[in-house]
Amino acid sequence: MAWLRLQAVAAVLAVLAAAGVAHSFEYHEATLDAIQLGFRNGSLSSAALVRFYLDQIDRLNPLLHAVIEVNPDALRQANRADAERRRRTATGTLHGVPVLLKDNIATHDALNTTAGSLALLGSVVKRDAGVVARLRRAGAVVLGKASLSEWANFRIVKDGWSARGGQARNPYVLSASPCGSSAGSGVAAAANLAAVTLGTETDGSILCPSSFNSVVGIKPTLGLTSRAGVVPISPRQDTVGPMCRTVSDAVHVLDAIVGYDKLDAAATRAASKFIPRGGYLQFLKKDGLRGKRIGVPNELFQGFGEKQTSVYKQHLATMRKHGAVVIENLDIGIGSEDIVTDEWTAMLTEFKLSINEYLADLSYSPVHSLADIIAFNKAHPIEERLKDFGQTILILAQDTNGIGRVERARIRWLKELSAKGLEKLMKEYQLDAIVAPEHYASHHLAIGGHPGIVVPAGYNEKGVPFGICFGGLQGYEPRLIEMAYAFEQATKVRGPPMFKP
Numbered sequence: 209m210a211w212l213r214l215q216a217v218a219a220v221l222a223v224l225a226a227a228g229v230a231h232s233f234e235y236h237e238a239t240l241d242a243i244q245l246g247f248r249n250g251s252l253s254s255a256a257l258v259r260f261y262l263d264q265i266d267r268l269n270p271l272l273h274a275v276i277e278v279n280p281d282a283l284r285q286a287n288r289a290d291a292e293r294r295r296r297t298a299t300g301t302l303h304g305v306p307v308l309l310k311d312n313i314a315t316h317d318a319l320n321t322t323a324g325s326l327a328l329l330g331s332v333v334k335r336d337a338g339v340v341a342r343l344r345r346a347g348a349v350v351l352g353k354a355s356l357s358e359w360a361n362f363r364i365v366k367d368g369w370s371a372r373g374g375q376a377r378n379p380y381v382l383s384a385s386p387c388g389s390s391a392g393s394g395v396a397a398a399a400n401l402a403a404v405t406l407g408t409e410t411d412g413s414i415l416c417p418s419s420f421n422s423v424v425g426i427k428p429t430l431g432l433t434s435r436a437g438v439v440p441i442s443p444r445q446d447t448v449g450p451m452c453r454t455v456s457d458a459v460h461v462l463d464a465i466v467g468y469d470k471l472d473a474a475a476t477r478a479a480s481k482f483i484p485r486g487g488y489l490q491f492l493k494k495d496g497l498r499g500k501r502i503g504v505p506n507e508l509f510q511g512f513g514e515k516q517t518s519v520y521k522q523h524l525a526t527m528r529k530h531g532a533v534v535i536e537n538l539d540i541g542i543g544s545e546d547i548v549t550d551e552w553t554a555m556l557t558e559f560k561l562s563i564n565e566y567l568a569d570l571s572y573s574p575v576h577s578l579a580d581i582i583a584f585n586k587a588h589p590i591e592e593r594l595k596d597f598g599q600t601i602l603i604l605a606q607d608t609n610g611i612g613r614v615e616r617a618r619i620r621w622l623k624e625l626s627a628k629g630l631e632k633l634m635k636e637y638q639l640d641a642i643v644a645p646e647h648y649a650s651h652h653l654a655i656g657g658h659p660g661i662v663v664p665a666g667y668n669e670k671g672v673p674f675g676i677c678f679g680g681l682q683g684y685e686p687r688l689i690e691m692a693y694a695f696e697q698a699t700k701v702r703g704p705p706m707f708k709p
């Protein structure tokens with residue numbers, strides 16, 4: 209009997225082998241669920257997955273400039289993950305999964321952490337960033353570092369350009385902007401150069417490149433994810449979040465990286481009350497739009513092309529069809545232009561303080577202060593393209609003198625703008641979310657430390673992707689995930705990149 213059964217199994221296996229495809233793992237567009245299934249059914253190993261992404265990087269990075277460094281230790285880490293799986297000591301969805309990190313997220317390994325700048329090349333960090341420590345505990349493989357707009361938003365030169373990374377390109381339309389600052393993370397996720405990626409946001413830096421590269425980006429509530437070991441701009445606004453091809457993947461990554469970190473104690477302690485028991489996966493609900501109250505601030509939807517505008521209209525109809533109460537013609541009351549001047553002025557002060565603190569905490573660095581960085585750029589004008597991009601913002605930041613009476617008042621004013629604007633609107637209409645095109649809600653979300661999730665929404669006449677953002681108040685991740693997931697499942701907009709000229 210047993211022998212007969214074995215024969216039957218052998219026959220089936222022979223048929224499958226002949227068919228070929230049944231055994232082979234589909235690497236392109238692989239989701240974390242597919243990867244874990246592949247690991248379990250034996251069609252995939254972590255080492256094979258790492259080799260696939262390294263090969264993708266070899267082939268595509270000369271065109272896309274999304275990756276600054278690959279980890280020479282990635283294959284060894286993958287082999288170790290495979291061995292752990294064979295011994296059945298492995299657990300969790302990120303185990304054995306190659307993750308690409310924005311180059312401002314520190315790793316205590318062979319990789320450099322430079323925020324794309326040559327000034328930080330050779331600097332040595334004391335430890336992994338808080339989020340990287342969590343990824344390693346989850347068994348993830350660190351694949352490498354993603355390029356970014358240099359100095360995150362500060363030396364904002366050109367979307368996606370850095371001295372070390374070069375010009376990152378949008379894989380859908382090569383001549384279109386990939387946006388920034390987390391350009392490499394968005395491009396790499398979109399073009400299958402990594403399984404999942406991490407980006408960071410101070411104001412728009414996850415939401416915008418996610419939108420422009422047709423990936424899902426989560427900008428978490430301030431302090432939900434640790435900023436320890438992340439090259440900073442403003443501790444009042446900085447946050448680390450996933451950029452992935454699907455909502456489900458992004459939520460898996462979010463689950464792995466949230467939590468208290470004693471090196472970012474105040475913010476992560478304050479936000480830890482928002483982390484739901486059982487994590488975020490429970491909110492991946494197909495009917496997640498049902499009963500949700502979604503506000504549409506008119507002013508954010510102005511100035512888009514005909515196609516994009518009509519696609520957004522269709523999406524609002526889809527949300528209604530899936531049971532959401534969509535309230536149009538709302539007004540946040542506070543315009544982005546009311547925010548930016550005070551926001552930027554506050555950020556300049558905060559940047560000088562926090563970058564100097566970051567540099568002081570390195571075990572070795574060629575530069576020790578913002579003043580040193582400015583001097584470095586002056587000494588390397590060609591490599592840092594000083595003539596094209598200057599370094600006005602760095603100099604303005606250097607001219608600030610800490611947080612005194614004026615700065616405190618400015619920061620209080622920003623909190624008030626958030627309270628009088630987005631927070632008031634959401635309470636008044638009892639909203640679960642506002643929706644906004646692309647990253648257009650980013651200022652409102654930034655100044656309040658509020659979360660947002662961008663989901664692919666469409667492609668314009670030229671084939672350039674655009675996203676839609678679900679934004680909420682601090683701690684609203686559970687309902688934002690419900691809406692984002694239900695919307696993604698209802699629309700399935702994302703397709704792989706076409707590399708049009």
Ligand SMILES: *[C@@H]1O[C@H](CO)[C@@H](O)[C@H](O)[C@H]1NC(C)=O
Pocket residue numbers: 229230231232233234241242243244245246249250251
């Ligand atoms: C294993 O799972 C993957 C999905 O991750 C699938 O593509 C593949 O065909 C499966 N192989 C076998 C032998 O079941």
Ligand SMILES: *[C@@H]1O[C@H](CO)[C@@H](O)[C@H](O)[C@H]1NC(C)=O
Pocket residue numbers: 277278279280318319320329330
């Ligand atoms: C880090 O930078 C140094 C140059 O300072 C370089 O030699 C090394 O290859 C870089 N590391 C990686 C992993 O690329």
